Each structure stands twice: as C-alpha cells, then as structure tokens.
Amino acid sequence: MNSRERILAAISHKNPDRIPLDGDFREDIWAKLESHFGTKDTEKITEELGLDIRYTSAEPGLEFKERAIPSPCPILDIGVGRKNLVIQRTNGWFEDEYGICRVPNATGLYWHYSHHPLAEASLDEVKKYRFPDPQAAERYHELRQDATRWKENYVIMAEMKNIFKLSWELRGFERYMLDLSLEPAIVEALAERSLEHLIELSKQYARNGVDMIMLAGDIAKQDSMMLSPQIWRAYFKPRLRTLLEEVQQEYNIIFMFHSDGNMEDVFEDIVEIGFDAITPIQPESMDVGKIMQRFGSEVCLHGTISCQQTLPFGTPDDIVSEVKQRIECCGTNGGLVLAPSNTVQPDVPLENLLALYETAKNTKL
Numbered sequence: 232m233n234s235r236e237r238i239l240a241a242i243s244h245k246n247p248d249r250i251p252l253d254g255d256f257r258e259d260i261w262a263k264l265e266s267h268f269g270t271k272d273t274e275k276i277t278e279e280l281g282l283d284i285r286y287t288s289a290e291p292g293l294e295f296k297e298r299a300i301p302s303p304c305p306i307l308d309i310g311v312g313r314k315n316l317v318i319q320r321t322n323g324w325f326e327d328e329y330g331i332c333r334v335p336n337a338t339g340l341y342w343h344y345s346h347h348p349l350a351e352a353s354l355d356e357v358k359k360y361r362f363p364d365p366q367a368a369e370r371y372h373e374l375r376q377d378a379t380r381w382k383e384n385y386v387i388m389a390e391m392k393n394i395f396k397l398s399w400e401l402r403g404f405e406r407y408m409l410d411l412s413l414e415p416a417i418v419e420a421l422a423e424r425s426l427e428h429l430i431e432l433s434k435q436y437a438r439n440g441v442d443m444i445m446l447a448g449d450i451a452k453q454d455s456m457m458l459s460p461q462i463w464r465a466y467f468k469p470r471l472r473t474l475l476e477e478v479q480q481e482y483n484i485i486f487m488f489h490s491d492g493n494m495e496d497v498f499e500d501i502v503e504i505g506f507d508a509i510t511p512i513q514p515e516s517m518d519v520g521k522i523m524q525r526f527g528s529e530v531c532l533h534g535t536i537s538c539q540q541t542l543p544f545g546t547p548d549d550i551v552s553e554v555k556q557r558i559e560c561c562g563t564n565g566g567l568v569l570a571p572s573n574t575v576q577p578d579v580p581l582e583n584l585l586a587l588y589e590t591a592k593n594t595k596l
Contacts (some may be wrong), residue, residue, distance in 0.1 A: 234283035238386040242485060242507050242531045244565040250558050250591050251283045253533065253570035258305060259577045260584070267581060281592045283568070285385040287377040287441065289370040289432070291316055292363055295328045304335045307574070309342045313373065328363045331400050340577075347403035349421070357420045360401070365432040371439040378440025386485075388443045389436045393488075394470055395463075396448025397425045411462050418466055426470045430477050437482035444486055445510065446471070451492030453516055460496040468497075472504045479505075487533060491573065492516050502530045510534045511572035523561040531566050536587060538573040547586040554590040563596055 232240065232248040240247040256264070265271050268279055277285075290312045291299065299316035302309050302325060309325055310317040317325035324332035330348035335341070349357055374389070381387055392400065398421045399407035410418050433444055450457055450467075475486050487508040488501050493516040501509060511534030512519055519535045536542065541553050554569070561567045569591050575584060 233384045235383070235385050238283050238568065241565045241568055244528065244531070246563075246565055246596060249596065250562045250594065251568045252281045252588060252591055253284045253568050254280065254282055254588075255571070255574045257307060257574055257576060260575045260579065260581075263581045264584075267585070280588045283385065284388050284443070285377065285381045286388050286390070287374045288312065288389055289365075289374055289436070290372070291328045291370070292367045293369050295363070304339065304342075306335060306340065306342050309333050309335070329401065344400075344403075347401060347406070349401045350403045350406055352402075352417075354416050354420060357417055357424070360424065362424070362428045365428065365435050371435065374436075374439050374441070382440060382442075386442045387440060388445060388487075389441045390445045390447050390489075391429060391432060391436075393446040393448040393450075393467075394422050394425045394429065394474075395450055395458075395467055397429070398422060401425075408458070411458060411466070422466055422470055426474060430474055433474065433478045433484070434481065437478065437484045442485060443508075444484060445489050446474075446486065447489040449492060450490045450497070451494040451516070454493050456494060456496055457492075460500075463497055464500060468500050468504060475505050495522075498522065498526065502526050507531060508533050508568070511570070513539075513572045515539050519557065520560045523566070527561065527564075527566045531568060532561060533568040534570045534572040535561065535567070536569065536571050538571050538575065538579075542571060542575065542583050542587070543578040543580075545583060547582050550583050550586040551590045554587055555594055558591065558594050558596070 237247040237249070237251045241251045264276050268276050270276065296316065298318050300319060302315040302317045303319070305315070309315060311327050317327065319325060320332065324334055324345045326332045331344065332346035333342040334345045336343055349360060352360070378387055398418070402410065402421065436444055450463060456463065478484060485507045487510055488506040489510045491511060491513050495517055508531040512522060512532050514535060514537045519532070523532060535557050536553060541549050557569060562569065571587070
C-alpha cells in the first residue's frame with residue numbers, strides 16, 4: 232500500500248499493510264531530526280519517519296497580507312499561514328486575521344492571548360462581526376499546489392478551529408465560559424456565525440483538494456470536561472452535525488474531531504455526529520483499550536502514544552513496549568492511526584522519537 236491507501240484503509244476499518252503513522256513536531260524537535268537525517272528536505276524526513284498524512288493550510292487574504300510581516304518570534308501558530316504572518320502592534324501584540332492578539336511568554340518558547348476582538352461586544356456587534364472571507368481565491372493557491380503534489384500518494388489534511396474554540400478565541404475564554412450560563416443569546420449568535428464561516432471554509436478546502444479536515448479545539452482537560460456535557464450538547468453537538476452534513480452532502484471528505492483530555496462524557500455523542508476519526512485519545516486521560524473496545528468499530532482512533540510520560544521520560548525500550556501494546560490492542564483490524572498524543576515537545580529525547588516510528592514501521596499486523 233502507499234500512504235494514501237494505508238490511511239483510507241484504517242479509516243474504513245480495513246487491514247492496512249502496516250500501522251499508519253502521523254505526528255506533529257515543534258521546530259526545535261524538527262531541527263534535531265534534520266541533523267539526524269542529514270537533510271533539511273522536509274519530504275525526505277517525513278518519508279524516513281514513515282508519516283502517512285500530509286498537511287496543508289489556507290493562506291490569509293490579501294488585505295491582511297498587505298499589512299502583515301513574518302512573525303519576529305519563531306513560535307508555532309503565533310501567526311497565520313506558511314510564513315507565520317502577523318500584524319505587529321506598537322504595544323508588542325501580534326494580531327492575526329481574526330483580530331485575535333498573542334504575545335510571547337517569558338521563555339520565548341510559547342505564547343499567550345492578549346486581546347479578543349469581541350470581549351466587550353454587544354449582541355448586535357457579535358452579529359455584525361466581519362469574519363475573514365473564506366471564498367477569497369488567493370487563499371488556496373499554495374494549497375492547490377500541495378494537492379497536486381501529494382494527492383496520488385497521500386491523504387491531505389487541513390486543520391480548522393471548531394465552533395467552541397473559534398467562539399471563545401473571539402470572546403475570551405473566561406468571558407465566554409460565563410456567557411455559556413449568563414448570555415445564551417450571545418453564545419447562540421456567535422455559534423451560528425462561526426458555523427456559517429466554518430461550513431464555507433470546509434467547502435473551500437474540499438473544492439481545492441483537501442481529503443480530511445481536523446476540527447480542533449479542546450473541550451476537555453486532564454480528567455474531565457471543560458464545560459458540562461449538557462451545555463456542550465445544547466450549543467455545539469447539533470451545529471457540528473449540521474456542519475458535517477452540509478459539507479458531506481456535496482463532498483466526499485473525512486472529518487476528524489480533536490480534543491485533548493478526558494472527553495469520555497461526550498465520546499459517544501461525537502461518534503453519533505458522524506466523525507470518521509477522533510484524536511488524540513490521550514492515554515493519561517482515557518483508557519485507550521476500553522475506548523477501542525467500545526467504539527473501535529465505528530470510528531478511527533488517531534494518536535494514543537503518551538506525550539506526558541512515555542515519550543519524554545521513558546526509555547527507548549518503554550517506547551517499543553507501548554507502541555507494540557497499542558498496535559496489538561487497537562490496530563489489528565484497522566481503525567488506528569498511530570501518533571504522539573500531542574505536538575512533540577523539546578523534552579522528548581530523539582532516540583525515543585525514532586524508536587516510536589521504527590517500531591511501528593516494523594511491527595507486523
């Protein structure tokens with residue numbers, strides 16, 4: 232099988248030739264991989280690791296690009312697009328295309344939010360907020376090039392924020408969590424506006440060659456939900472169902488749901504909505520084997536390898552053991568794409584990361 236066939240087999244709950252692989256890495260980890268493999272060629276490194284998915288993204292619109300610069304701080308996702316573009320305000324804030332601002336933290340390794348454009352907005356202002364135009368043709372030139380380059384051999388993935396995350400990023404997390412109880416009209420309006428925006432963005436991705444969309448944004452923390460299951464079902468479940476139905480009635484596209492943490496309270500709901508895959512199945516938060524036993528015939532699991540314990544603090548032998556155990560319990564009949572359960576951080580030894588991928592590639596199903 233090539234990588235595309237391998238991923239599609241796993242999602243269809245058919246046996247691939249080997250366990251499909253994926254992964255996301257910070258730039259400092261990627262630099263170690265470049266040194267190890269003796270190349271800066273991204274494609275060669277992904278092939279060496281055995282990664283079976285290729286990622287692409289839309290670019291910001293021309294109006295934003297004309298005012299933006301590449302972020303002077305090389306921190307992942309502080310800006311937008313391949314050049315990490317930001318509008319740098321005089322106070323040091325970095326503004327994205329939605330008007331959301333971020334600043335580097337004291338270490339310079341990560342960032343935090345500094346401004347949310349709808350934090351003080353009235354209901355009328357929420358209804359009038361101007362989202363970036365997902366129909367702007369210039370957003371998809373490079374994405375189409377990626378599709379042309381990879382389509383034959385790889386599943387092409389794009390990531391979008393889910394309705395919950397896009398809403399709270401625009402409003403501010405603390406304010407939005409209060410809104411869920413105190414300002415239902417604002418929550419409803421913002422959810423509807425976000426839904427409309429994400430449906431059109433999804434359709435544009437599908438039209439331009441994307442095979443798979445990850446709707447990303449945590450709804451859970453380490454041991455429980457961030458919000459009550461009842462509130463999640465009231466505001467977000469029906470809209471997620473609408474999003475999938477409206478896009479999939481026009482396009483044959485795969486949807487994957489992302490949330491870290493323990494979301495067992497709504498896992499069945501997510502499956503019921505119709506998601507094809509769920510990521511990252513954080514093993515510190517949920518029992519991967521039990522999740523696979525209960526839902527493995529209905530949805531593909533993506534991730535499952537510990538980023539909090541085994542990868543940073545285990546030995547290569549520990550990695551080998553976890554990978555083999557995960558493949559044995561979850562990967563023998565399709566339904567698993569193996570990957571670290573989060574972006575690989577600087578505290579992960581290179582030998583542990585290499586042990587993950589070498590073991591997975593060489594373990595027979």
